[in-house]
Amino acid sequence: MSELPGDLLYTKDHEWLRREDDGSVSIGVTDHAQAALGDLVYVELPEVDQDVTEGGDMAVVESVKAASDVYSPIDGKVAAVNDVLADDPETINTDPYGDGWIVRITPGGEIDESAFLTPDAYQALLDEE
Amino acid sequence: MGKKTPKHHKHVEAGARIVDFGGWDMPLHYGSQKEEHHAVRQKAGMFDVSHMTIVDLKGDRVREFLRYLVANDVAKLQDAGKALYTSMLNEDGGVIDDLIIYFMDESWFRLVVNAATREKDLAWIRRQAEAFSVDVHERAELAMIAVQGPQARELAAPCIDAEWREAALELKPFYGMEAGDMFVARTGYTGEDGWEIVMPAAHAATIWDRLTAAGIVPCGLAARDTLRLEAAMNLYGSDMDETISPLEAGLGWTVAWEPADRDFIGRKPLEAMRANPDKRRFVGLLLEDKGVLRNHQRVVVDGIGDGEITSGGFSPTIGRSIALARVPAGDYDSAHVDVRGKLLNVRIVKTPFVRNGEVRIEL
Structure with a gap:
């Protein structure tokens, strides 16, 4: 099992968040999630400027075997989507924490980091599964 | 925990992701189901299909029994080893299961039925067989490996005993033969050439290793599903079930209407559906x-x-x-x-x- 990046926050739904310098938040799925999904073949992305709400559907990642919702971990507005995924969805398989990011959100307010899992806490969750 | 095939530990060793399938612990994939899929289309892959149920039917009236039991007509099976794909219907014309029947000899036919339907199939077949004094014998001690792909037969051939190898390589599509303690058939569920090899469960792990060493790629159920979908081969429980007739599942070609006086289970409701083309x-x-x-x-x-x-x-x-x-x-x-x-x-x-x-x- 690969090491979890230490600069990210994680969710119980196997998503990760990165706070970017411009105040936006990048979101993707974890290495564990991409491995469980298998070869990705399609990613349905939201529109830029679309409002998103915490816990609401935001994108869909589809592997050969299944479709899985990607939830927005925070309230806000879509600042950017990763267009590379339209043609190369498998980028999520090969680089889940880097080029495989999915959506960038401009947060609607302050982010409560305690609502998310630290790398250690997320690792503990994986160890339990 | 589900039932395990004789090759279960081999799959775990190879890093397989295991899932439950009809009560069996089966490999879903060994890493990338797409690569496994391409291996079968381009070269050779193999599947542990030991969960499938092999049933031997024996008796003097076995052919007569099968002409009543299934919608296709085993009268078509005249050459030893010839196989027939058919559906087995209930009294309403719904599909109990789809299966392959091999003609071994006049008092012995071999059936291969689905894993998830095993119990109801066996109960149904036994119930219908009584009147024909046909012996229904499940061969749970046998394992099965499907080797599939353009190079599958060539790469797998060394695993067949030398005495039978040549004959096995000469099998025509949809024929099977006994080869020592194996049974080899040129059948499959991928749309590619290949064999389905039946063997004593005790030998299965060794043969699996030899096939792997020969360059045949182990493939899981996930690749098996995308391969059969591309080949437009039906999956029981998904494309048809007991509430669906073969005519509504693209299986009309497996129903033998002639001779018109052959009575098979489900024939009457099926004829009514056939007469009403608004289907x-x-x-x-x-x-x-x-x-x-x-x-x-x-x-x-x-x-x-x-x-x-x-x-x-x-x-x-x-x-x-x-x-x-x-x-x-x-x-x-x-x-x-x-x-x-x-x-x-x-x-x-x-x-x-x-x-x-x-x-x-x-x-």
Whole structure:
């Protein structure tokens, strides 16, 4: 099992968040999630400027075997989507924490980091599964 | 914990992701189901299909019994080893299971039925067999490996005892033969050439290792599903079940109507359905838009009505999504599919989508 990046926050739904310098938040799925999904073949992305709400559907990642919702971990507005995924969805398989990011959100307010899992806490969750 | 095949520990050793399938712990994939899929289309892959149920029927009246039990007609089986694909129907014409029947000799036919339907199949067959004094013998001590792909037979041949190897390589499609303590058949569920090899369970792990060493790629159930979907081969429980007749599942070709006086279980209701052509069509769909078609999505035919996808997924060979669907009768060649509230464009295509490594539909 690969090491979890230490600069990210994680969710119980196997998503990760990165706070970017411009105040936006990048979101993707974890290495564990991409491995469980298998070869990705399609990613349905939201529109830029679309409002998103915490816990609401935001994108869909589809592997050969299944479709899985990607939830927005925070309230806000879509600042950017990763267009590379339209043609190369498998980028999520090969680089889940880097080029495989999915959506960038401009947060609607302050982010409560305690609502998310630290790398250690997320690792503990994986160890339990 | 489910039942384990004789090769279970081999799958775990190879890093397989294991899932439950009809009560069996089976490998879903060994890393990448797409690579496994391509291996079968381009070279050779193998599947542990030991969960499938082998049933030997023996008795003087076994042929007569099978002519009554199943919708296809075993009178077609006159050469030793010849195989027949058929459905087994209930009294209402619904499909209890689909199966392959091998003609071994005049008092012995071999059936291969699905794993998930094992118990009800055996109970049904035993019940019907009584009147014919046919012995129904499940061969749970046998294991089965399917080697599939353009190079599968050539690469697997050294695993067949030298005495039988030549004859095995000369088997025509849809024939099987005994080869020492093995049974080898030129059949499969992928749309590629290959063999299904039956062997004593005690030898299965050793043979699996030899096949791996020969360069045959271990493949899981996930690749098996995308391969059979591309080949437009039905999956029991998905494309048909006891509430669906073979005529509504694209299996009309497996129903032998002639001779008209052959009475088989389900014949009467099936004839009534046949007389009423205002029935549902079973078709192939090609997605024209981006996305993936999935089981149970609604097919919308403008001005005619709705249908349903019975098997949908991504085709690794074509690089687009394909599906099998039950749709309303009518003359049309395009439709829409409701994917999470969006109506995507699909084209009705003639199946199979892929056969023997080649895309058979117009893209």
